[in-house]
Amino acid sequence: MxxxxxxxxxxxxxxxxxxxxxxxxxxxxxxxxxxxxxxxxxxxxxxxxxxxxxxxxxxxxxxxxxxxxxxxxxxxxxxxxxxxxxxxxxxxxxxxxxxxxxxxxxxxxxxxxxxxxxxxxxxxxxxxxxxxxxxxxxxxxxxxxxxxxxxxxxxxxxxxxxxxxxxxxxxxxxxxxxxxxxxxxxxxxxxxxxGKAVIDYWGAALLTVGIASLVLMTTWGGTEYAWDSWQIIGLGALTVLALAVFVWVERRVEEPILPLHLFKIRNFTLASVLAFMSGFAMFGAVSFLPQYQQIVQGASATNSGLLLLPMMAGVLVFSTISGQLTSRTGHYRTFPIIGMGVMAVGAFLLTQLGMTTSSFTSSLYIVVVGAGLGFLMGTTNLIAQNSVGLRDLGVATSTATFARSIGGSLGVAILGSIFTNRIHDSLTTALGPSGASLTSTGGQLSPKMIEALPTPVRDAYLGGMVDGIQGVFTLAAVFLALGFAISWFVKSEPLRDFTVASSDTKDTKPVPVLAD
Incomplete structure (x- = not known):
């Protein structure tokens, strides 16, 4: 040295x-x-x-x-x-x-x-x-x-x-x-x-409209508006139209905001799909578990944040392990397979949450989800980056991050709809039509409000909360099992080195240097 x-x-x-x-x-x-x-x-x-x-x-x-x-x-x-x-x-x-x-x-x-x-x-x-x-x-x-x-x-x-x-x-x-x-x-x-930079303004605008419409449709559908309302149908039509025109534009502009040719690269496409699926499950866990912990298990708001620490610890430990092993061996294909499989097992375990599940037991289940996520998070970015040349490095990274964000947004919206509807159905079954009035705020009551409810009503609400959380993780487990099957199609390829001029890219840029 x-x-x-x-x-x-x-x-x-x-x-x-x-x-x-x-x-x-x-x-x-x-x-x-x-x-x-x-x-x-x-x-x-x-x-x-x-x-x-x-x-x-x-x-x-x-x-x-x-x-x-x-x-x-x-x-x-x-x-x-x-x-x-x-x-x-x-x-x-x-x-x-x-x-x-x-x-x-x-x-x-x-x-x-x-x-x-x-x-x-x-x-x-x-x-x-x-x-x-x-x-x-x-x-x-x-x-x-x-x-x-x-x-x-x-x-x-x-x-x-x-x-x-x-x-x-x-x-x-x-x-x-x-x-x-x-x-x-x-x-x-x-x-x-x-070289001359050309901004794809039309592509940026169409992608913004399409994604915004999709997120709003899944956020408002079944809550603010009925799924068959003209507002939701209109947002769905706008999503399809904007994204269809976006694809048409991206095939014709000089510098597309999202080069569609990248999706012809199998590993790049698979990395984006896996990032979407992991975001769907991760944000679902972070969004709905604290409600179960506070309302059913009786944790305070601060303590419910601490109860998510096992998941974060799992992410940190196993992300570090997978990163170190990738650095030493140059092989990464097994990590998305392990990650998706472990997350699917963790989601299945969380479907077993009930009225009497202890905080210790639920924390063990959450650690499993975090471990799987740790194997996935860094690896999906690495696979996306390793699939492209230096010139497309930024858009490859952003696409994987974008896919995870959209997966999270849609996951919260879709799982939230399942969560609320399950609570509504459970209350209606236990209390009759009067039980539906408790879900008029989207199925959410503060813990203090729930404690003040009459015992039969409180028990029905807690039962609905358990039913809702089980429904959320049942769908998440199915979704992650599908991701596990998809992850097997990732190919093992040699790791590229973007710190030197690459033989498979037109870029001939020098090695990045640090300031003196």
């Missing part, structure tokens, strides 16, 4: 710290804001629109992810990553100044636009800086961000709400973002992109 190599290693880890702060910003924000939402609603009003504070963020983040990925391929990853941080911080600062719920929803949408570039930017930069043989070691560092966000977010949000002002739930992003900008701006040097 030369005398300059330790210094370069230190600078590399400094850069990764800046990238991880960017990822932390995107993951932490929803956790903090979720805890502060009751106080925000009490201050700004608009209880009937408060779900849009979350939906605006997640929707904007999902639809902007592939756009950021393509822009990074065209203009350079460093500049686009820093631009996404700036957009996110601008949305955060404005959200903290909100005086109405409408303003807050709009500013949260701006935050989401920036968040869409944070994850994809960090992962694409890492792929361009680190050789595949060493990339597994970095996956463990990046995976550590998730448990920090999932556990630390609710605690930080509760502390801010109780001891400061809810506006600091947004202002807290500003110093973190400033540090990330400073670190990345001063230390990261990547090869410059050459």
């Amino acid at each position: 030369t005398s300059t190599e330790p210094q370069k290693k230190r600078k590399q880890y400094t850069i990764f710290a800046g990238l991880m702060i960017g990822i932390l910003l995107a993951m932490l924000d929803n956790m903090i804001v979720g805890t502060a939402m009751p106080t925000i609603v009490g201050d700004l009003g608009g209880l009937n629109h408060f779900t849009w504070v979350i939906t605006a963020y997640t929707l904007a983040s999902a639809v902007s992810t592939p756009i950021w990925g393509k822009l990074s391929d065209l203009y350079g990853r460093k500049g686009m990553f820093m631009a996404s941080i700036v957009v996110f911080l601008a949305g955060s600062a404005l959200a903290g100044t909100s005086s109405t719920m409408t303003e807050l929803i709009a500013y949260r949408g701006l935050q989401g636009l920036g968040a869409g570039g944070l994850m994809v930017g960090a992962m694409a930069i890492m792929a361009e800086m680190v050789a595949p043989k060493d990339r597994g070691k970095m996956q463990g560092m990046f995976a550590a961000v998730m448990p920090i966000a999932m556990v630390g977010g609710p605690f930080l949000g509760g502390f801010i709400t109780d001891n400061l002002d809810w506006r600091w739930a947004f202002y807290v992003n500003l110093p973190l973002g400033a540090i990330a900008l400073l670190v990345v701006g001063l230390t990261l040097h990547l090869p410059k992109r050459t």
Whole structure:
């Protein structure tokens, strides 16, 4: 090892710290804001629109992810990553100044636009800086961000709400973002992109309309509007039309926002499908398990966050193990197979949750889900990146991230509909038509409200909650079993090295270097 190599290693880890702060910003924000939402609603009003504070963020983040990925391929990853941080911080600062719920929803949408570039930017930069043989070691560092966000977010949000002002739930992003900008701006040097960049505005607009319509249709269907209402049918028609025209446009433009030829690559397509399926199951677990833990098992809001820690621990440990093994052996095909299989087993175990299931038992089931997810998360990104040349590295990373986000959005919507309908049916069966009135708020009552119900009504509601959670994970288990079958079609291919000029790409860019 030369005398300059330790210094370069230190600078590399400094850069990764800046990238991880960017990822932390995107993951932490929803956790903090979720805890502060009751106080925000009490201050700004608009209880009937408060779900849009979350939906605006997640929707904007999902639809902007592939756009950021393509822009990074065209203009350079460093500049686009820093631009996404700036957009996110601008949305955060404005959200903290909100005086109405409408303003807050709009500013949260701006935050989401920036968040869409944070994850994809960090992962694409890492792929361009680190050789595949060493990339597994970095996956463990990046995976550590998730448990920090999932556990630390609710605690930080509760502390801010109780001891400061809810506006600091947004202002807290500003110093973190400033540090990330400073670190990345001063230390990261990547090869410059050459040639004329052409932006696919029509493709970006059509993809945004199509995905937004799809998410709204699955979110509102069966809750805000009946599935056969003109609103839901209209959103379905708009989804099909927008995506059909999007495919037509992408086949004809010079620089498509989502190059369709990538889907002719089997491993790339399979990685996107597996990312979608893992997102569907992961977000379902995170969204519905806390309700079971608080209402049926009697955990507090803070403790229900801690009860998800086993899943995050499983993600961290097994993501690190799979990354290290990939680095040492160069083989990755078995990990998506193991991951999907283990997640399917975990989902099946969660179908056994009942009225008397202990927190310890449910935590063991949750660890199994987290272990499977750990094998999948980093591997799906690696497979997508390894399937393409350097020129498409950004859009490949963004597509896998985009697929996971859309899977999560649709998973929450579809599983939520099953959850609510099961509770409604159970209450109606136990209490007759009067039981349906308890689900007029979407099947959700606070734990204190449930404790105050008459014993027969409370027991019926708890039974409905158990029935609902079992229905959620029954569908998730079937979905993941299908994913397990699909994962066997992944091919084992040699790992590419994007840190040197690749023989299978037209790019002849030099090795990325660190700032002196």
